[in-house]
Amino acid sequence: MLATARSKLRRSASLRDPERTRRKLLDAGFREVYERGYQSADLDAVLERAGVTKGALYYHFENKEALGHAIIEEVIAEMTRQKWHIPLQKGNPIDTLIHIVQSTRTEVAEMRGGCPFNNLAQEMSPLDEGFRKRLAKILSEWHGAMAGAFRRAQAEKMLRKDLDPDDEATFVIAMYEGYISLAKNSQDPKLLKSGKRRMIDYLESMRA
């Protein structure tokens, strides 16, 4: 009875589990790419992080590029959905956005890494259309989720009617990414704290 349950639910960690192996490769790949960039990401380092070997990597992914694509589509896109799309689905989007901004960490260790989406976008967009399009899709869906929430908020009289939802969504994202980028370089908590105040002030000014 225990044996049958294992097949779907309690998978032993040390035995064979291709989905779990693939997950570990994606997670390890993401961390490596996040820290060093895609082009400088070392596949041997990815394997060490994941605790597997070359055979496992090239069984699950055709090559380095395919791993990079999967990291975008499955890891980064999912992080974006968790952080932005889902909270924006209900409630007052202004409150939601203020909460997201407010909870942005200003410790040096946190600022240091920057935004996973923007890091990859800046590095790869001019170099590879496969990467650029996949990242542009994330941006488009991010923008769509926010603009949609703005339209709903206007209908529910939570957001000023004179604001264009699309322009505002683009503006909020640009502002946010801009501050995160500057903070990543300056390593100065004061910069990001100033940014958080300014962004929250602006979000407040959007209320109906």
Added chain:
Amino acid sequence: MLATARSKLRRSASLRDPERTRRKLLDAGFREVYERGYQSADLDAVLERAGVTKGALYYHFENKEALGHAIIEEVIAEMTRQKWHIPLQKGNPIDTLIHIVQSTRTEVAEMRGGCPFNNLAQEMSPLDEGFRKRLAKILSEWHGAMAGAFRRAQAEKMLRKDLDPDDEATFVIAMYEGYISLAKNSQDPKLLKSGKRRMIDYLESMRA
């Protein structure tokens, strides 16, 4: 008589001219780094662009890192001064900033490269303190030039007194870099055009 003039003024292009060679290496290095990133920049490609060989490179620069540092300090810092510091030294800084924003190209080919400063800052800041500090100095001076112009504008009653010059300078830079970053990925002129309008609207709202 012509022979003596050559020594300082009319240096023949094909003969020896170490300053000119160094310049060509810096320019070629900048273009290579701008297109591919520092870590992926190929020194052989730099040499081909510059039209010189390894000997020339390693005579003028100790190693790849030293070339990278020089590119930041001499090329990118100078570009920033030309584009921002000098125009901000006199006149109404709001007019100056609006003009800079207005003249930002929205063609795909122009958006594609992104901001040279931000490109390098995003790639290298978490990886190398030598790069990060040199880039942070550019950001600090950029910010200082703008905040200084804002303070002057407040004294001359061109800028609202309720605005904090430091916070405003950081905000303008973050906004600008944010939009440039998004445009680089999206490749959509509409995004940047929307950003230009929003930035100009905001700058107008800063007037006393």
Added chain:
DNA sequence: GCTAACATACCAACTAGTATGTATGTAAAT
């Protein structure tokens, strides 16, 4: 027994850096 899911060993290409050679400019000595 067969295939999926890996592990191991190896290779070929790329690339930063070096070692060495050489031509040029220049200043002092003759």
Added chain:
DNA sequence: ATTTACATACATACTAGTTGGTATGTTAGC
């Protein structure tokens, strides 16, 4: 004025380390 001496300013050829990818072997699970 010419030669000598020497440092400068490169060019050429090579090396060593890295790294993405492959070929082959091995084990688990049905």
